Every structure is written in structure tokens, then in C-alpha cells.
Amino acid sequence: MRNTLLFIFCLSLFWSCQNSGHQKSEKLNVVTTTTMITDLVKNIGRDSVQVQGLMGSGVDPHLYKASEGDVSKLTQADIVFYSGLHLEGKLVDVFEKMGRRGNTIALAEILEEKDLISSTEFSGSYDPHIWFDISYWKRITKNLTNQLSKQDPESADYYKQNEKVYLKKLDALEKKVKEIISELPEEKRILVTAHDAFSYFGKAYGFNVIGLQGLSTATEAGVKDVRRLSKLIIDNEVKAIFIESSVPRRTIEALQESVKSKGFNVEIGGTLYSDALGNSGTEEGTYIGMFKYNVRTIIDALK
The missing domain is CATH 3.40.50.1980 (Nitrogenase molybdenum iron protein domain)
Structure with a gap:
């Protein structure tokens, strides 16, 4: 009986170690x-x-x-x-x-x-x-x-x-x-962000993506960039533009003011995570949570 109990105890201990993860020194x-x-x-x-x-x-x-x-x-x-x-x-x-x-x-x-x-x-x-x-x-x-x-x-x-x-x-x-993106008609899939971080997203999921700054945030946006994007937003009646968590919001706010000065109202649709995840311990602090959050924010703002 004692041997049986000892065997069961050892077996349970073994499975406990297996389930707790990989053990190494x-x-x-x-x-x-x-x-x-x-x-x-x-x-x-x-x-x-x-x-x-x-x-x-x-x-x-x-x-x-x-x-x-x-x-x-x-x-x-x-x-x-x-x-x-x-x-x-x-x-x-x-x-x-x-x-x-x-x-x-x-x-x-x-x-x-x-x-x-x-x-x-x-x-x-x-x-x-x-x-x-x-x-x-x-x-x-x-x-x-x-x-x-x-x-x-x-x-x-x-x-x-x-x-x-x-x-x-x-x-x-x-x-x-893909399920969330299908909620937005193709003609409304225009994504305007602080810098050009979402081109792979656009290519993969059918968005026309335009960044106010270039690929690197070290590149400053100029007056011509603001004017060019203002015209695009007005011509296509884009409902919202987006700031990014790792880029100062002043560039997108300047773009918003430029559009308003021409008689068209464009909202700031929210903050997207581009070059960094959200705070540790939050859903947006993981790659999967960040991606879901970004897509939901984009679609809800542009619909």
C-alpha cells in the first residue's frame, strides 16, 4: 500500500513538473x-x-x-x-x-x-x-x-x-x-498616420496608407507634405486621421488644422501603436492585443 501511495505521489509530482513548464538549471x-x-x-x-x-x-x-x-x-x-x-x-x-x-x-x-x-x-x-x-x-x-x-x-x-x-x-x-476589416467598404480604406509605418499593413489588408512623415521619424514633415495630405483628405472625404504612440502628436494636429482651414472637418480617430507596443501588463502590451486594438480603432473611426 505504501509503495502504491509513493508511486502515485511521484507520478503526480512528475506531471506537476511537466505542466509547470520546461525546467532547466x-x-x-x-x-x-x-x-x-x-x-x-x-x-x-x-x-x-x-x-x-x-x-x-x-x-x-x-x-x-x-x-x-x-x-x-x-x-x-x-x-x-x-x-x-x-x-x-x-x-x-x-x-x-x-x-x-x-x-x-x-x-x-x-x-x-x-x-x-x-x-x-x-x-x-x-x-x-x-x-x-x-x-x-x-x-x-x-x-x-x-x-x-x-x-x-x-x-x-x-x-x-x-x-x-x-x-x-x-x-x-x-x-x-480580416473579419473586422470587412466591415469597412474598400473605397473608405484610406489610412493617414503620423509617419509611414503601415505600408505592410496596407499591402496585406487592402488599405491606401499615407504617412505625414517618412519611414523614419527622424525625417521632419514639411509644409508641402501637410498641403499635399490636406488635399488628399478633402478630395477623398477621409473621416479620420491617426496619431501614433511613439510619435509626437503635434504633426497630426497641424495636419488637422490645415484641413479645417480649408473648410473640411477631419477627426483624430485615436492613437495607434506603430513602433512600440502598449504598456506592459495590458492587452495592447502584446503583439496580438496591439494588432487587434489598432484594427478596431481604424475601422471604427473610418466607418
Whole structure:
């Protein structure tokens, strides 16, 4: 009887450990740049990794500069994930130096050139905002899983299991996004935002996207940009324009005033998350929650 009880106890303990997650003596030390990548590492690595994100909610990766503390974190990391395609423009020199170590990974560079949107601002460069096409984010997920597995082969099966779960969630997100967008007639799918971050979104989901600033928020909008967009908004009777959480709202407010001065009223439809997720611990603080929020905000304002 005692042996039976002991066996049952050991079995229950075994299953408890299995269900609590992957157990290992040391967690992989992962450093990330953007909040989108930090969220992805948390979903794939879960309790096998210790992730440190350099950028928080509302931080603009185009303008972010590494502090001494950041450099220390980067050099001590087992593996570093950044987006690439010059999104983190002011960190490029740091990453190029670290790239020689072989553990600094630009996740977006797994995408083929034919899939990327060329930049008219920077010769030979591409639009880095690839996370706004969910099908691309699935590829990024697979790339990250493979890179974690190479660095930590002991946990490869665990990462693959988490990848499978997360890809199903992304499938569900893609279905939901298309369902919400179908509420808006095609002729009303004109999206005007603070900077040109949503081109992949437009290409994937059928929107004409215009940013007041260019691909990088380091590029200031000029008077001609404001006049050009004012005319487009009036000619197409666009109901709403959008500010972004990581870009000062003054540019969009200037555009709104320009449109009003010409006798047409355009509303500010809300704040979209572009280069950073929302606050940690909120639904918008996750990639999936951010995407749903953005789409719902856009559709409700433009309907």
C-alpha cells in the first residue's frame, strides 16, 4: 500500500513538473530591442529564458540611443535579437561590432528582398515595419525559434512546442483582423498616420496608407507634405486621421488644422501603436492585443 501511495505521489509530482513548464538549471540570457521582439521571445522562450528588453512602451526605435547600461547588457547576453533593416538606426554601429560574435541576430533579414517594400528615402534600404503583416511575423517567429534552438539545443523541443502554440494564435489573429476589416467598404480604406509605418499593413489588408512623415521619424514633415495630405483628405472625404504612440502628436494636429482651414472637418480617430507596443501588463502590451486594438480603432473611426 505504501509503495502504491509513493508511486502515485511521484507520478503526480512528475506531471506537476511537466505542466509547470520546461525546467532547466540556467535560463538563457536574451536581450531584445523593440517591445514586439521582447513579446515574441516571451511567447517562445517562456520559462527557459531571461529576457531583457532595451526599449519600453512609447519608445521610438528610430531615435533610440544605447546607454552604457544597454551596452553592458548586450555584451553579457547569450543571444541578442533586434529587428534590423535599419529600424534601430542609431544602434547599427553597436550591432555591426557585435555581429562578429555570431550571437547578434537581425530577425527581419530572414525575409527575401521581393517581399520587402523599397524605401524612397534611403537608396538600397527597405521599409523596416514588417510586423504589420501577420504572415511576415509568422516567419519571424520561426526564425526566432530556430535561433533560440541553435543557442540552446537542450530546450529545442520546448521552443518548438511553444512556437506551434503561438503560430495558431497568429492564425486566429489573422482571421479576426480580416473579419473586422470587412466591415469597412474598400473605397473608405484610406489610412493617414503620423509617419509611414503601415505600408505592410496596407499591402496585406487592402488599405491606401499615407504617412505625414517618412519611414523614419527622424525625417521632419514639411509644409508641402501637410498641403499635399490636406488635399488628399478633402478630395477623398477621409473621416479620420491617426496619431501614433511613439510619435509626437503635434504633426497630426497641424495636419488637422490645415484641413479645417480649408473648410473640411477631419477627426483624430485615436492613437495607434506603430513602433512600440502598449504598456506592459495590458492587452495592447502584446503583439496580438496591439494588432487587434489598432484594427478596431481604424475601422471604427473610418466607418
